[in-house]
Amino acid sequence: MKISLKLFAAAAALYAASTFADSTLLNVSYDPTRELYQQVNAAFAKHWQATAKEKVTIRASHGGSGSQARSVIDGLEADVVTLALAYDIDEIAARAKLLPADWQKRLPNNSTPYTSTIVFLVRKGNPKGIRDWDDLVKPGVSVITPNPKTSGGARWNYLAAWGYAMKKPGGDETKARNFVAALFRNVSILDSGARGSTTTFAQRNQGDVLIAWENEAFLANKEFGAGRFEIIVPSVSIAAEPPVALVDTVVDKRGTRKVAQAYLEYLYTDEAQEIAARNFYRPRSAKVAAKYAQQFPKVALFTVDEAFGGWTRAQKAHFADGGVFDQIYKAQ
Amino acid sequence: MESQTLYPHPLSAPVTGGERPQSAARRVTSPTTESALVRRVLIGVALGYFAALVLVPLVAVFVEALKKGFEFYVESLREPDALEAIRLTLTMALIAVPVNLVFGVAAAWAIAKFEFRGKSLLVSFIDLPFAVSPVIAGLVYVLMFGLQGWLGPWLAAHGIKIIFALPGLALATLFVTVPYIARELIPLMEAQGTDEEEAALVLGASGWQTFFRVTLPNIKWALVYGAILCNARAMGEFGAVSVVSGHIRGATNTMPLHVEILYNEYNFAAAFAVASLLALLAIVTLVLKSVVERRAHGAHAR
Amino acid sequence: MAHALRRPSVLPGFNLALGFTLVYISMIVLVPLAAVVVKTTALTLSQFWDTVTSPRVMASYRLTFGASLIAALLNTVFGLALAWVLERYEFAGKRVVDALVDLPFALPTAVAGIALTAIYAGNGWIGQFLEPLGVKVAYTPVGVLIALVFIGLPFVVRTVQPVLHDFEAELEEAAATLGANRWHVFVRVILPALAPALLTGFTLAFARAVGEYGSVIFIAGNVPMVSEITPLIIVTKLEQFDYAGATAVASVMLLVSFALILAINGLQSWNRRRYTRTH
Numbered sequence: 001m002k003i004s005l006k007l008f009a010a011a012a013a014l015y016a017a018s019t020f021a022d023s024t025l026l027n028v029s030y031d032p033t034r035e036l037y038q039q040v041n042a043a044f045a046k047h048w049q050a051t052a053k054e055k056v057t058i059r060a061s062h063g064g065s066g067s068q069a070r071s072v073i074d075g076l077e078a079d080v081v082t083l084a085l086a087y088d089i090d091e092i093a094a095r096a097k098l099l100p101a102d103w104q105k106r107l108p109n110n111s112t113p114y115t116s117t118i119v120f121l122v123r124k125g126n127p128k129g130i131r132d133w134d135d136l137v138k139p140g141v142s143v144i145t146p147n148p149k150t151s152g153g154a155r156w157n158y159l160a161a162w163g164y165a166m167k168k169p170g171g172d173e174t175k176a177r178n179f180v181a182a183l184f185r186n187v188s189i190l191d192s193g194a195r196g197s198t199t200t201f202a203q204r205n206q207g208d209v210l211i212a213w214e215n216e217a218f219l220a221n222k223e224f225g226a227g228r229f230e231i232i233v234p235s236v237s238i239a240a241e242p243p244v245a246l247v248d249t250v251v252d253k254r255g256t257r258k259v260a261q262a263y264l265e266y267l268y269t270d271e272a273q274e275i276a277a278r279n280f281y282r283p284r285s286a287k288v289a290a291k292y293a294q295q296f297p298k299v300a301l302f303t304v305d306e307a308f309g310g311w312t313r314a315q316k317a318h319f320a321d322g323g324v325f326d327q328i329y330k331a332q
Numbered sequence: 333m334e335s336q337t338l339y340p341h342p343l344s345a346p347v348t349g350g351e352r353p354q355s356a357a358r359r360v361t362s363p364t365t366e367s368a369l370v371r372r373v374l375i376g377v378a379l380g381y382f383a384a385l386v387l388v389p390l391v392a393v394f395v396e397a398l399k400k401g402f403e404f405y406v407e408s409l410r411e412p413d414a415l416e417a418i419r420l421t422l423t424m425a426l427i428a429v430p431v432n433l434v435f436g437v438a439a440a441w442a443i444a445k446f447e448f449r450g451k452s453l454l455v456s457f458i459d460l461p462f463a464v465s466p467v468i469a470g471l472v473y474v475l476m477f478g479l480q481g482w483l484g485p486w487l488a489a490h491g492i493k494i495i496f497a498l499p500g501l502a503l504a505t506l507f508v509t510v511p512y513i514a515r516e517l518i519p520l521m522e523a524q525g526t527d528e529e530e531a532a533l534v535l536g537a538s539g540w541q542t543f544f545r546v547t548l549p550n551i552k553w554a555l556v557y558g559a560i561l562c563n564a565r566a567m568g569e570f571g572a573v574s575v576v577s578g579h580i581r582g583a584t585n586t587m588p589l590h591v592e593i594l595y596n597e598y599n600f601a602a603a604f605a606v607a608s609l610l611a612l613l614a615i616v617t618l619v620l621k622s623v624v625e626r627r628a629h630g631a632h633a634r
Numbered sequence: 635m636a637h638a639l640r641r642p643s644v645l646p647g648f649n650l651a652l653g654f655t656l657v658y659i660s661m662i663v664l665v666p667l668a669a670v671v672v673k674t675t676a677l678t679l680s681q682f683w684d685t686v687t688s689p690r691v692m693a694s695y696r697l698t699f700g701a702s703l704i705a706a707l708l709n710t711v712f713g714l715a716l717a718w719v720l721e722r723y724e725f726a727g728k729r730v731v732d733a734l735v736d737l738p739f740a741l742p743t744a745v746a747g748i749a750l751t752a753i754y755a756g757n758g759w760i761g762q763f764l765e766p767l768g769v770k771v772a773y774t775p776v777g778v779l780i781a782l783v784f785i786g787l788p789f790v791v792r793t794v795q796p797v798l799h800d801f802e803a804e805l806e807e808a809a810a811t812l813g814a815n816r817w818h819v820f821v822r823v824i825l826p827a828l829a830p831a832l833l834t835g836f837t838l839a840f841a842r843a844v845g846e847y848g849s850v851i852f853i854a855g856n857v858p859m860v861s862e863i864t865p866l867i868i869v870t871k872l873e874q875f876d877y878a879g880a881t882a883v884a885s886v887m888l889l890v891s892f893a894l895i896l897a898i899n900g901l902q903s904w905n906r907r908r909y910t911r912t913h
Binding site for chain 3 (some may be wrong): 367386437463503568
């Protein structure tokens with residue numbers, strides 16, 4: 001018994017030593033950023049080697065934004081978090097106090113080095129004639145979106161739809177609620193993460209339209225072969241801002257603050273902005289944005305702050321237990 | 333002899349044997365069998381059901397895995413993150429099997445060789461992980477060792493990592509594998525009774541000598557059999573480890589989790605390649621199991 | 635002596651063996667499970683009740699327990715057929731089939747889930763034939779059922795097989811000589827003898843299905859009120875930082891699990907008694 005415990009402890013120590021040697025960063029991120037951070041991490045390692053003359057290995061963990069935040073709250077030692085929405089990082093600050101509540105003010109552009117928006121992906125030739133949000137609630141249109149309870153992307157999808165209905169002439173709360181309820185009546189599969197939904201739509205051939213991050217839609221087009229799908233840009237959509245943050249308690253404990261800070265700042269350099277743009281994220285840098293202007297369709301965007309008074313309020317009203325999303329499913 | 337195959341525990345449910353009257357001729361001419369038509373229909377129905385549920389998915393795993401050619405298949409398995417996942421999964425098995433061997437023998441010794449109060453309750457506790465959802469198995473360790481859990485803050489203050497690291501994965505694996513070896517041994521040791529051990533003790537053997545010379549040889553096949561089942565469960569667990577893993581590529585991903593990650597990276601062929609390796613391990617397990625069964629029956633028939 | 639905790643025995647090692655067993659089972663199973671129940675006390679009784687009986691959770695019980703029940707019933711019928719042909723008939727590939735019956739036990743559930751989804755999706759090997767018939771399997775409650783049938787398959791087969799094997803031909807022969815036809819012999823003689831094993835196998839398959847997660851989430855569709863299983867509700871609540879809610883639903887499931895285990899063990903000792911009596 002004692003021996004096995006000792007062995008266990010020894011194995012654990014060895015394991016910890018081998019996998020978390022110094023200058024290793026853990027970036028806990030959300031679902032669709034897998035490809036982006038694979039490239040950013042490699043580029044930053046090179047950059048760090050060149051500027052600081054230090055070797056750094058960056059490990060990545062991906063999943064639904066909410067579940068990733070939950071892991072950090074429960075003790076997953078993330079040096080940096082790069083999640084789908086500010087609310088999830090707010091939760092880490094509020095529940096585990098691993099970083100200050102005003103974390104979003106610490107980096108430029110609300111700590112959001114790249115943005116995106118919500119678009120539709122439809123099958124080749126657009127057989128159901130999807131042009132705008134209104135087409136998604138028509139009978140017989142099967143919509144794929146992830147579950148807003150667990151997926152950050154899905155919350156952007158939901159809020160984009162809500163915001164559209166509010167902004168329509170004569171739009172109000174009741175109409176928006178009915179619109180979103182009608183939309184979710186057309187949803188037959190709710191994966192737990194954005195990536196799961198893309199796979200369901202593209203690989204398993206389910207549904208007529210996928211509501212997705214712009215970057216995810218572009219990527220699906222690229223991965224599954226151009227010409228199989230078409231991207232439809234709605235008249236109005238939401239400015240999706242996936243923020244990044246340093247997890248103070250963790251970097252101080254592990255002594256990685258310097259390199260972690262440099263990693264986040266690196267995301268704002270033209271080099272990293274180029275990588276973001278190549279991965280279909282809208283860059284913040286004016287220079288890179290101009291270079292890739294062709295790539296990103298023009299669309300009227302509203303922000304969460306404008307339309308919902310910030311994430312905390314949006315979360316409480318719509319996605320908390322008993323919120324509008326739950327009510328929609330209860331009423332069916 | 334008869335008593336040993338009295339009733340196998342269904343959690344593991346080995347096919348009993350002993351000396352089976354295996355003459356097909358007798359069956360065919362016996363008045364107690366079905367008509368040829370009924371036989372064919374039954375075989376057809378049973379095998380159709382089996383094929384649709386078991387065979388086709390198994391074949392699909394291998395077909396999908398080899399879709400991009402054999403070279404790609406080998407490459408996906410040799411990729412560093414995949415190797416790390418394989419290493420971690422083997423580590424899980426290497427922890428779970430020995431620990432459960434010790435536990436299984438101790439539990440079976442107490443339960444099968446002695447009468448005491450609360451025995452059936454203890455047996456039910458040992459069985460409990462079989463029926464508990466793997467998700468709950470993961471959740472309990474988050475509640476215990478998570479940063480917001482009972483011991484989390486203390487562990488964090490002392491720099492000890494349990495969940496989102498190897499110990500957490502090991503604990504979740506140990507939880508789900510608790511019943512398999514113990515439940516394999518208990519019915520067998522109960523059936524064997526205590527006569528042989530008592531005789532050895534009367535002849536002057538010490539307790540440990542009795543165990544190693546008398547009991548262990550009697551239960552060795554059941555032990556091997558239980559270890560195989562335990563191993564299969566340890567390597568294949570998904571739900572429980574998924575909750576406590578943290579999904580760090582190349583660090584806390586076991587093979588089943590790595591399959592999910594690759595699948596989520598649109599890397600379907602590689603996902604199925606790793607999956608096929610797991611399926612191969614499952615098949616090896618089953619072959620080993622049949623071998624053990626046959627040898628065990630041979631040993632009894634002697 | 636009647637109040638002694640154990641009957642005296644000359645064998646040594648009882649204290650060591652039982653002590654170790656109790657410590658281990660407490661550390662690995664009981665204390666962690668107690669954590670679930672304790673965590674639930676963060677809720678008041680009425681909050682607890684509202685959580686575990688909210689419409690979404692109720693719908694998930696209906697799906698989880700309903701699909702598990704149907705799956706276990708299907709496995710009882712077809713598992714009996716499979717055990718029967720494996721024990722009584724000769725056919726090509728019998729030994730391979732016999733070995734592969736355990737595959738659902740040995741195959742990781744995630745692999746099973748991905749493979750079943752690939753096959754039963756509308757563009758899959760089997761799904762493409764079912765779709766034109768209007769049968770949608772993947773991403774519907776039927777998909778949940780398929781996954782649960784898959785993981786429960788070994789249990790009925792493996793509990794029925796040994797009983798069928800040891801079944802005495804004399805009984806059947808006697809019944810046949812007395813003029814009973816084959817169907818009567820089956821219903822009146824064989825089936826009653828198999829009943830306890832069938833019931834045990836059914837309960838095992840059911841218990842396994844109720845908690846299943848890995849294989850189901852890939853194929854289910856996971857729509858609230860329609861194809862969302864209870865273990866997924868627990869995960870969803872956990873990932874929304876609702877620990878108390880997650881543990882509330884978890885403790886309901888724990889209760890069911892424990893009841894099922896008690897039922898299985900009760901069935902088995904009944905089974906054993908019957909078996910020894912008939913010998």
